[in-house]
Every structure is written in C-alpha cells, then in structure tokens.
Amino acid sequence: RTLRIGLIPGDGIGKEVIPAGRKILEALPASLKLKFEFVDLKAGFETFEQTGAALPDKTVEILKNECDGALFGAVSSPSKAVKGYSSPIVALRKRLDLYANVRPVKSVMTAKNPIDMVIVRENTEDLYVKEEKTYEAADGSKIAEAIKRISEKASFRIATMAGEIALRRQKIRESGAPSIHKSPLVTITHKSNVLSQTDGLFRATAREALAASRFSSVGVEEQIVDSMVYKLFRQPETYDVIVAPNLYGDILSDGAAALVGSLGLVPSANVGEGFAIGEPCHGSAPDIMGKNIANPIATLRSVALMLEFLNEETAAAKIYAAVDGNLEEGRLLSPDLGGTATTTEVVEDILRRL
C-alpha cells in the first residue's frame, strides 16, 4: 500500500519536527509493505505574511484530492490581532470535517504513577465556530459576543468515537498490553449546571450515544469541567477516555500534558471519515526555534496516531514501542525532559529502535 502524506510544517519548531515525522515514515521496516509519498504544503503565519492567506486553498484542495493523511506542525499566533489572519488549523479541521481531535496522554508504564488516558475532543463546533460580533453599548463602550454552538449530530458522533476508542483500547489490553485500566470507561465532560441547553445537549446526547448496545461493556460517567480539571490532577490514573466539547477538550489536553512532564510528549490526530492529520499538541515555540532542541516525540507519536486511524496499526505499534524504548532508557532526552540531547539525536535514537 502506498500512502500519500501532506507535510505542513507551519511556523517555528514545526519546521524542525515535521521533517522528523517524515524520517520515521521512511525508516519503517520494509516487511510492513508500506510506501509513502510526500507533498510539501503551506499554511501558517509566515504563509499569511507571504501570500495573504494563512491556509491557502491549494493546501486544502491537495489534502482533499490527493492525500491519504497529513502531518501538521504548529502555527504562531500574532501577539496582537492582525486583520484578516485567523488560525489555519482551526479552519482546516472544519474544511476537511475532521470532527474528532484525539489526544492520548500516557506515561511510560514504568513511571512511579503511570497514567494512560485519551482525550477525545469535538473538533468542529462549540466556540470554535468563531461567529463573533462587536457593538457599542448606549454609553459608547464596547461589547463583544461569540456564539457557542453544540449540535446533537456532532455530539453524537464524537461520543460514538469515544466509545469506539474505549473498546479498541480494551481489545489491545486484552491482547496482553500492560495497562493500568481493567475495564473501559468514558467520562463525559460538560458544564451543564450553567449551560443547561448547549452543554445539556452535549451531555444528554453523549449519554444516548454511549447507551448503544455495542458499548454495553463500557462504563460511562460524567464530570463537570471545573471538577474534571481538579480530578485530572488529583487522581489522573482513574481516567481512560474523556470526551468533551471543543474548548474544554483543548484545555483538558494541555492540563493532562502537564501530568506527563512535557507538552513535547503529547500527540494528537485530527480525524474525519477516512482521513487523519497528525499534529503535535505543542505550539510553534518561537523561544526555542532554530536551536535543534525541540522534542520530536509529540510529532513521532502523532505519526503513529495518524497511521492507526489509517488502519496501519502494526506500523503504529512499532513507532510507539521505539519511542517508549527511548523514554524508558532515558539516556537521550531533549531539554524539556531534563536531558541535553538535540532533536537530531533523539530522532536517531528512536529510528535505531524501530
């Protein structure tokens, strides 16, 4: 099978980690019978400054018509609002209907307090519809409003995805993979005590989706978002799959990343029907850009996650194992993990372990 992968480095350290993602795909063992073709694509703030569009139509068209998957690095947000600029990754998620943002947060199982959860974030609506307006109050002062939109359809499909992921994780556990969980659990996160209609709809629909008979082995519970953040830090080992509307998912995944020591470890995949974009959870990190010290692991794991959603689970497992090998040995670590290894050295160590 030949997979055609779009490469969108974006800004900052995106340009250092996406090439690492390409390298690991090229280094996969021939026995897997997987071939890759790559297409370099543009998006980001630099692209905006050069072309006037943060997400050129051409990038979207090529992804849609020619690619099986893609890797996205990171984009810089301007430090002040810039007319006409708006986040290309948010736009890309909507334009390709990549309705799920899947973010596994896992420590190595040899850690003192191992954790192993995945945050399944709705990826197309909520406040991310970006329908905003500004007007003047009677006294001339400004008031701005944004719409938070929650639909039954998007809530149903994201909760269904969460249920499927819980089942898949359980299957992997039953095949003998070491794990801290005994049985699958989905935790629905919302704030329906304040937002009874929007988050109320998310909550009720997620409950309904997870009541389907094929999820009968999956435990279902819920947490109000503020309490969820509290519990995430007090008892992270409890959580298996967390499903949340877009904004809470964004916040929870950064919070969970803190638990494993660095955002530089946490991957994500933006997933739609038959298409997936791997994306490290960290940003463009202008402060460390160009120094060859960015942690490539979030990207390498994002490559694996993308492969999982393209049904290449064996290839994905090889990458995860190579990364875990590097972390468990702990000899070649990037500075965010307290080490002194360069990006290049970490990548080489992981390629050796493939």
Added chain:
Amino acid sequence: RTLRIGLIPGDGIGKEVIPAGRKILEALPASLKLKFEFVDLKAGFETFEQTGAALPDKTVEILKNECDGALFGAVSSPSKAVKGYSSPIVALRKRLDLYANVRPVKSVMTAKNPIDMVIVRENTEDLYVKEEKTYEAADGSKIAEAIKRISEKASFRIATMAGEIALRRQKIRESGAPSIHKSPLVTITHKSNVLSQTDGLFRATAREALAASRFSSVGVEEQIVDSMVYKLFRQPETYDVIVAPNLYGDILSDGAAALVGSLGLVPSANVGEGFAIGEPCHGSAPDIMGKNIANPIATLRSVALMLEFLNEETAAAKIYAAVDGNLEEGRLLSPDLGGTATTTEVVEDILRRL
C-alpha cells in the same frame, strides 16, 4: 462597628460549614471592637423543591437592604435538567452585581514547593449570561446555542481589581509577611487566538486598565488559557495574580485548588461595591454530607476574605493565622487532607488559636 451578615448554607455540606463560619466570627477577640448580627437566609436546590424558587426574592432583598456581607455554602445541581431550576449563586452574583470572584490559592509557606496566587475571576458575564436557545436543523436534529458576552466595562473593572489586589499583596509583603514573590505580577488569561473579538476585547481592555500609572510597579503578562492550565501545573510558583473571564476563572480556580491538596482549603469572595459574599470553592459534596467530616477551612478562610473586602483586615489576618497554625501543626486535619479529625474538632482547634 456592627456588621450584619447573611447566612446562606444552601445544600449538602453547606449546612455543616456555614455554622462554622458563624462561630469564628463570634469568637473573634473583643479587642477588635467588632460585633456581628446574623440573618438566616434561604437558597439552593432544597429551597427550590420547597418553594419553587432556588433564590427567593426575599433573600436578595434582605442581602441588599439589611446586610453588610454574607456567607454562602454550596448548592446541589440536579443530576438531570429540572424545569425552572437554575443555579442561585450565579443569579445572586448578577443580581447584587458582585463583579469579582476572588480566589486565593495558597499553601503554607513551610510547604516543600510553596505557592501563593490569587485568581481574580470576572463574575457577571461571559457564558454565565446564560442566554441560550435550542432549534432544529433541517433534518430535525437539535442544535443549541449560547452567547458568550464580554464587555469593555466589566473587563476594565475586573482588571483594575486585579491590579489593586496585586498592589495590596505587595504592600503586605513589604510589611514583612513571608512570601515567595518579590514583585507584583498580573497574568491575563484569554483565548484570543481563537476568539479574537470577545477574548480579544478582554485582553486589550485588561492591558489598558493595567497600563494606568498607579499600576506602574505591577508586571503584566498574558497566557492563553490552555497554556495557562499547563503552566499552572508545571510552574505554579510563578503566579501572583491571575485575571480571567468568568468561565476560565472557574476552571483555573479548581485546577489551582488541586495544587494545594484539596478543594476543602480554597476560599472565595464574591465582591461588589461595598458588599462581599464569602463562599468556599468546594461544592455541596452530597457523598460526605451529614458525617461531620467536611473540611471547614475553605469556609473559615472565606470569612476572612469577606472581612478583608469589608475593610476589616486585622480581623481577617487573625483568622488566616489561626488556620495556618492548624495546618502547619498538622495534627487535627480532616479526611480530605489525610487526617481523621471531624469538622467540629478542626473548628475547635482553629478557634483555640484565634
């Protein structure tokens, strides 16, 4: 001076901790020349079931016309949406224009990694305006929308309050109180990379408010909310004053509470012009209700915080010191802190130290 204090226990453990709050006010040394009168007031889910109103008009009227301050316990949220019920504390904040929710999160200074921050949460708008509607899509499925409203006025006054609090904390430090901070810092939290108009307005207005010359000694920085949660856990000692729109403030304060070991330690004050309601950050905790094991410290500290905003700083300092004494000794702790003391025993120990 005689202060008239409304007591609103609400539901669950609210009924166990608010009496403790009353006790500590009554036990303050006579030398302070402070007298208290108390008015018992109703609100909460139980009140809703009995009277049809979660926040009776009478409660609001008495607070407005007769009281100098109040203590609010907690309210239970029904496990399913109940027609006509909506959170009385959210309503109370708006009806009394208690525009700031001030939440200090502080470990004892003898802790291994001491932290000392205060979250200043806007308390009247954002998604808490609760303007929601539900409609049907063309295919009959449901869509719900909520308004997130951010005004220049509310943003300006909450950022100004944050600046004032930063200055006040600095003054207390300069008077010799032990602290981990050298200079005042306000961190503005927002998500303006997605919500350029609403959170953009919050960010720009907060910057403007904090650029006032009387805040020239106050450092100002900003964090995007997801990154804020990450940093809160990775380097909590950095933060002095965090100012945030309503919902982010809600989430951040629960997150910060996790850092000090228990929500049972974290107080808050809902503050308006010349009026303050102390409120523990924990909820009604139905699971431990009636067992006399709730941690009263969040409430006792909320009493002190209320007194600070009623300009009774000496009385407040006495309460804080008595609570710190109990925690530093660590002999009589409630179960949430790993101890075995009852609510009554913790309260008695703290009263002895006044």
